[in-house]
Amino acid sequence: MKIMKKFIRYYRPYRKVFLFDMICAFGISIIDLAFPQILNYLNATLYLEDPQTIRRAILVLAAGLLVMYLVRAACKYYVSAQGHIMGARMERDMRKELFDQYERLSFSYYDKNNTGEMMSRLVSDLFDICEFAHHGPENVFISLLKIIGSFVLLCWIHVPLTLLLVVVTVAMLLFSLRQNKRMQATFMENRRKIAGVNASLQDTLGGIRVVKSFANEKIEREKFAESNERYLTSKIDNYHCMGWFQSGNNFFQGLLYVTILVGGAYFIAQGTLEPVALATYALYINIFVTPIEVLVEFTEMLQKGYSGFKRFNEVMETTVDIQDAPDAQELRDVKGVIDYKDVCFSYNAEESVLDHINIHIDAGRSIALVGPSGGGKTTICSLLPRFYDVDSGSITIDGKDIRSLTLESLRQNIGIVQQDVYLFAGSIGENIAYGKPGATMEEIIDAAKKANIHEFILSLPQGYDTYVGERGARLSGGQKQRISIARVFLKDPKILILDEATSALDNESERHIQKSLEELAKNRTSITIAHRLSTIRGADEIIVIGEKGIEERGTHEELLQLDNVYARYYRLQFEGLEESA
Numbered sequence: 190m191k192i193m194k195k196f197i198r199y200y201r202p203y204r205k206v207f208l209f210d211m212i213c214a215f216g217i218s219i220i221d222l223a224f225p226q227i228l229n230y231l232n233a234t235l236y237l238e239d240p241q242t243i244r245r246a247i248l249v250l251a252a253g254l255l256v257m258y259l260v261r262a263a264c265k266y267y268v269s270a271q272g273h274i275m276g277a278r279m280e281r282d283m284r285k286e287l288f289d290q291y292e293r294l295s296f297s298y299y300d301k302n303n304t305g306e307m308m309s310r311l312v313s314d315l316f317d318i319c320e321f322a323h324h325g326p327e328n329v330f331i332s333l334l335k336i337i338g339s340f341v342l343l344c345w346i347h348v349p350l351t352l353l354l355v356v357v358t359v360a361m362l363l364f365s366l367r368q369n370k371r372m373q374a375t376f377m378e379n380r381r382k383i384a385g386v387n388a389s390l391q392d393t394l395g396g397i398r399v400v401k402s403f404a405n406e407k408i409e410r411e412k413f414a415e416s417n418e419r420y421l422t423s424k425i426d427n428y429h430c431m432g433w434f435q436s437g438n439n440f441f442q443g444l445l446y447v448t449i450l451v452g453g454a455y456f457i458a459q460g461t462l463e464p465v466a467l468a469t470y471a472l473y474i475n476i477f478v479t480p481i482e483v484l485v486e487f488t489e490m491l492q493k494g495y496s497g498f499k500r501f502n503e504v505m506e507t508t509v510d511i512q513d514a515p516d517a518q519e520l521r522d523v524k525g526v527i528d529y530k531d532v533c534f535s536y537n538a539e540e541s542v543l544d545h546i547n548i549h550i551d552a553g554r555s556i557a558l559v560g561p562s563g564g565g566k567t568t569i570c571s572l573l574p575r576f577y578d579v580d581s582g583s584i585t586i587d588g589k590d591i592r593s594l595t596l597e598s599l600r601q602n603i604g605i606v607q608q609d610v611y612l613f614a615g616s617i618g619e620n621i622a623y624g625k626p627g628a629t630m631e632e633i634i635d636a637a638k639k640a641n642i643h644e645f646i647l648s649l650p651q652g653y654d655t656y657v658g659e660r661g662a663r664l665s666g667g668q669k670q671r672i673s674i675a676r677v678f679l680k681d682p683k684i685l686i687l688d689e690a691t692s693a694l695d696n697e698s699e700r701h702i703q704k705s706l707e708e709l710a711k712n713r714t715s716i717t718i719a720h721r722l723s724t725i726r727g728a729d730e731i732i733v734i735g736e737k738g739i740e741e742r743g744t745h746e747e748l749l750q751l752d753n754v755y756a757r758y759y760r761l762q763f764e765g766l767e768e769s770a
């Protein structure tokens with residue numbers, strides 16, 4: 190019931206349209222119900238004496254009918270056009286809300302959910318919901334009106350005949366419901382099987398290089414043929430069911446007419462039924478039976494719409510665990526003093542990742558985090574922009590707890606360069622401008638120069654307008670990284686996080702980018718994570734993160750003197766370099 194209330198809320202902005210839609214639906218039903226009555230009128234007219242009056246009566250009838258059909262057409266237009274438009278508007282509203290919610294949801298949600306599924310919610314679930322939202326009330330309303338109205342009129346014409354009709358109709362209804370359920374099951378199976386075909390296709394095409402290099406085309410062909418065949422089998426089942434459903438329904442309709450014909454003849458012979466009344470009766474049967482079929486098919490739409498809305502509602506009701514506190518303040522005039530005080534954090538209850546971590550960084554200073562992968566370095570960095578919140582302890586910037594600041598102002602003051610770079614569909618210029626929406630061309634070029642990518646961009650035929658393609662597929666790793674560095678130059682934050690920014694690059698590109706990164710780190714508080722220790726020698730403090738948390742800390746020289754974990758790492762890499770040189 191609660192979910193129903195939630196659903197009705199989406200009608201609220203359109204209640205006038207909805208009301209008018211219902212009125213038009215009502216109009217259509219009434220006109221359809223009135224139509225068979227003309228037989229009575231016609232019958233009465235034809236027995237009139239005077240041909241003149243007959244002619245006039247028929248003209249009046251024709252004019253009346255014409256008006257009726259004009260009104261019906263107008264109603265029909267409103268229901269088809271405005272009703273659907275209302276559905277589409279509701280779909281737009283829901284899609285917007287869902288998108289906003291997706292943007293609000295925290296990283297912890299994205300860790301658990303798959304983006305493909307989220308996209309399908311945005312597209313197909315919402316379509317199902319709104320198809321139902323528009324057709325649902327109208328279908329039920331029109332159908333019930335017609336069923337009840339025609340039933341009353343049928344009873345009014347002849348009660349015993351109508352009892353016969355009900356018996357056959359109930360049999361037909363039982364058959365329809367059963368057959369429809371079967372048919373829907375085969376439809377679902379169809380959808381699963383075609384998904385299998387698509388998955389198989391995607392897998393083979395996506396991995397075509399691997400397929401060919403192993404010369405495994407034959408195996409892939411057989412695998413594909415199998416899923417293709419399974420799809421065919423499910424379609425065959427589906428069409429068998431559909432055939433049964435349709436032919437069965439047709440038969441029952443025929444049976445209905447035979448019953449009425451035989452029964453009607455009997456009652457006419459008995460003298461309880463007029464022949465013209467039987468003709469009117471036959472017309473009403475159609476009005477009575479068709480909406481029953483509509484309702485049977487409607488059960489499917491209802492099911493889809495309901496489960497779609499349930500899924501939609503699930504997302505909408507997911508609590509956003511990281512958001513602005515009610516009295517959140519703007520982070521302004523940042524100096525860049527960062528403090529991690531006794532920070533504990535875990536992604537899930539089973540395993541603690543950070544255990545009482547203390548880090549202090551003075552404004553404009555740099556620290557480096559080193560250690561084995563999985564130690565928690567990235568996690569430490571993710572806590573600063575509040576991608577996740579600490580379990581206990583606190584993190585402050587210039588003495589202010591980050592939880593007391595607005596997320597927007599906090600994140601605007603932190604720049605992040607990571608190993609993976611995500612480029613959006615669009616031009617190189619647009620991708621750099623992502624660092625500062627509304628940036629001027631001069632600013633973009635200036636940032637590109639600082640990131641050492643300006644010359645390269647100019648060497649492209651379309652310069653800054655060059656389209657980067659899906660995820661930047663047309664650029665090398667180093668080029669993409671430079672674009673992401675240019676973004677951060679443009680953003681110009683006081684605090685900088687470099688998380689293995691150069692780890693994916695070869696030595697040559699790394700050396701080049703290193704210079705830009707050093708330039709970027711100037712006058713900013715920075716946290717650097719690096720595998721290659723040569724890049725962090727100059728850090729004001731190096732913190733070694735191990736299995737058991739912070740294992741040692743100090744400057745490069747101090748740690749070498751300590752001659753423990755860091756010194757061991759350093760020698761290992763240094764000797765490695767000597768050998769390869």
Ligand code: ADP
Pocket residue numbers: 300536537542561562563564565566567568569
């Ligand atoms: P590092 O950057 O030092 O390699 P991370 O901070 O990425 O280490 O990871 C620390 C630990 O937290 C690892 O055991 C990792 O498996 C776990 N972890 C990292 N990210 C997530 C996540 N989003 N959800 C659950 N566990 C995670």
Ligand code: MG
Pocket residue numbers: 566567568
């Ligand atoms: Mg990491």
